[in-house]
Every structure is written in C-alpha cells, then in structure tokens.
Amino acid sequence: MNSVRLQRDVVKAEALRLGFSHCGLAPAEEVDKAFMRHYEQWLSEGRQAGMHYMERYLALRRDPRLLLPGARTVVSLAMSYNPGTEPTQPALAWYAQGRDYHDVLRQRLQILLQVLGLEGRICVDTAPVMEKYWAWRCGLGWIGRHTQLVVPREGSAFFLAELLLTQESDHYDTPLYSRPYHEGCGRCRCCIEACPTLALSDEGIDARRCLSYLTIEHRGPLPQETCRHLSECFYGCDRCMRACPHLSHEATPVEDFIPSDELLSMSPADWLRLTPLQYQSLFRGSAVKRAKYEGLMRNIQANRK
Numbered sequence: 001m002n003s004v005r006l007q008r009d010v011v012k013a014e015a016l017r018l019g020f021s022h023c024g025l026a027p028a029e030e031v032d033k034a035f036m037r038h039y040e041q042w043l044s045e046g047r048q049a050g051m052h053y054m055e056r057y058l059a060l061r062r063d064p065r066l067l068l069p070g071a072r073t074v075v076s077l078a079m080s081y082n083p084g085t086e087p088t089q090p091a092l093a094w095y096a097q098g099r100d101y102h103d104v105l106r107q108r109l110q111i112l113l114q115v116l117g118l119e120g121r122i123c124v125d126t127a128p129v130m131e132k133y134w135a136w137r138c139g140l141g142w143i144g145r146h147t148q149l150v151v152p153r154e155g156s157a158f159f160l161a162e163l164l165l166t167q168e169s170d171h172y173d174t175p176l177y178s179r180p181y182h183e184g185c186g187r188c189r190c191c192i193e194a195c196p197t198l199a200l201s202d203e204g205i206d207a208r209r210c211l212s213y214l215t216i217e218h219r220g221p222l223p224q225e226t227c228r229h230l231s232e233c234f235y236g237c238d239r240c241m242r243a244c245p246h247l248s249h250e251a252t253p254v255e256d257f258i259p260s261d262e263l264l265s266m267s268p269a270d271w272l273r274l275t276p277l278q279y280q281s282l283f284r285g286s287a288v289k290r291a292k293y294e295g296l297m298r299n300i301q302a303n304r305k
C-alpha cells in the first residue's frame, strides 16, 4: 500500500486548472452488483449491436482494482465540449468538431499526474472501465434516460476520463443521487421523444437503431430506414443530448475542441465532393478518422437517399 495520502481538494483544483470542468474522487471498489446485472442484461439482449468489445473483460469492468494492482482511488473527470452559442459544423456531432479527445484528455492527465507527483493509470475511453457509473459514484451527476452522464444544469456534452491511483484520499465524494440511473430526470422524457429512430426507451439504448452507432461504429451498408433520419448530420447524432433541458449554453474553454474555419466553411455540396486528400487535411488529429474516408463517404451518400 502507498502510504502517501491524496489531498482531494488539491487534485480537484489542479484538474480544473487544466481545463476539466468537473472532478470527483471515490474509493476503488467493486461496481454495484445491480448496476452490473443491468449491464449484463443489456448485453444479453444484443443492444450493443456490433460493439463486441463491450462484452469483453467483464471482471475488469466489475472491479477497477484489477486494472491497476493496489488501486485505492478512482478519480472521475469531465471535460466540456459544449460549443455554447458558437458556430458549429452541422454535418458532424459536436464531440467530433475539434481535436481527438483521446489525445487532448490523455495529455492533460499526464500533466496532472506530473504536477501532483503521482503515478497511476490513465483511462480515456480505452480501458474497460464503467465510466458513467464512476462519474455518478464520484458525484458528477447521474445517468440520464439517453444513457449519457447528465451534470445538473449543464447537460451531457462532456468527455469522461478516469485516473486509477494507488493512494488513498483524505476525503471522498458521495453520489448526488442514491442510484446511478434516471433519478435526476424525474418525469422528463424529452430525449426519448427526440430520438428519430426509437433507439431510446425506459430499458435504455438499442445501438442497433442509434444513428450515432450506425454512422460511426457500424461497418457495411447502412440500413435503409436509418438513412431517412440522417437529416443534415451524417457523423454521429446529438439529438437526444440537445433535447435535454439540463444542457447549458456555456461554451467549453478548451480551444482544442473549437472547429477550424476550414471545417466550418464546408457546405453540403463540398461534402459530396470531398476527396481523400481534403479528408486528410480536414480531420488530421480528429476522432472522425475512426470512420475512415470510405465510411464517411458512405454516410454522406446515404444522406441523399
């Protein structure tokens, strides 16, 4: 056991200084059994579609101490990508308008560890961590009916990341709500009603119907019935997130997530004429690379059907 104690308020202050909007700490322990049962039930219904990585490493997902031997603390962090009232490129989901968040968050978490004089494991959407659960557990918010983390009065336009540390903290945060799911939503169903493909229900999300999954993760032709709902956005879909009454109009202070003028100036006609060279230039260092040129063109063409 590492005997040096973390000072929670110092960790939080440094995280905020580095551009994170929220940060909370919780003891590293097993994820709540009911939460894992709900997750496994969701998997057994095939609602993860082709995201088979979500079925793997269940033991690690259940207990973050298996990801870092001796881990005693989970730090959950959220960084805003909300454009507020600033201009955006309507063809892409908000999260994909700037630099690849994996790189931006990882670099800043490396600095955070350096500043605090710590070693630990950085997780930015790549390790099998139940990140929304830990965000709830660390007091950042709750998991809404659209299955994303909701920060009260700020919404869901946040990237999430975790640090696993072997030190104990002098203080830990407590959840804002007694259960991870829906408690802060009350009777609201705005996101369910805003979803054009009926991918959302009280049972959660069905990725097989979700435009975000289909346009980013899915390989092969898009289902016909999906295409007619693409509208002007052909990479991701923010409709449920943007329907949430908690979404604020405060823009992210992180310049890396601000779209370039080149991206902003792309018109529907420009997208149709996009060449591989232009694609390389527009999306250098961007998360859109995940879809590859062919995948993006598939979405652009499907948008016209």
Ligand code: SF4
Pocket: 146, 194, 195, 196, 197, 198, 199, 200, 205, 209, 210, 211, 212, 213, 236, 237, 238, 239, 240, 241
């Ligand atoms: S991202 Fe779009 S398609 Fe997917 S659940 Fe939300 S509103 Fe529905």
Ligand code: SF4
Pocket: 144, 145, 146, 147, 150, 184, 185, 188, 189, 190, 191, 192, 243, 244, 245, 246
């Ligand atoms: S739109 Fe309403 S139901 Fe959906 S996550 Fe936000 S508060 Fe919850």
